[in-house]
Amino acid sequence: MTETTQTPMPLLTPDQRDQLLANGRQPGGDHVPVVKFFNPVGVGTWLATELDADNDTCSGLADLGFPEIGSFSLEELAALELPFGMHIERDVFFTGAFPISAYAEAARETGSITTAIRILSNAARAQHGERT
Known part of the structure; x- marks a missing residue:
């Protein structure tokens, strides 16, 4: 039996990288998250809003048991x-x-980014539904 190594999906698409870098050139803004990362087998969720010029350091909201x-x-x-x-x-x-x-506030109130996303997504859908 041969063992195959799974190649991980790239963390960012080129468009996401460009948007994160653009947000990073405008620091201090209350940006909308561009991308969400997660641990598929345990704790860990990250929402990224900015990327520094070093192409490595992201700013955003992280939850490793406590959102911050x-x-x-x-x-x-x-x-x-x-x-x-x-x-x-x-x-x-x-x-x-x-x-x-908004994600940070909801995550602190609910205790997790995942729950905050669900609540805010439901609110957005309800808001959109009222307009149509």
């Missing part, structure tokens, strides 16, 4: 070796709808 605004390294996320040959993944279905401050 800060910075994190793409290189470190990509290098994490998880059980079962898994890696940190990019949520291909995530689309930010609110500024990062």
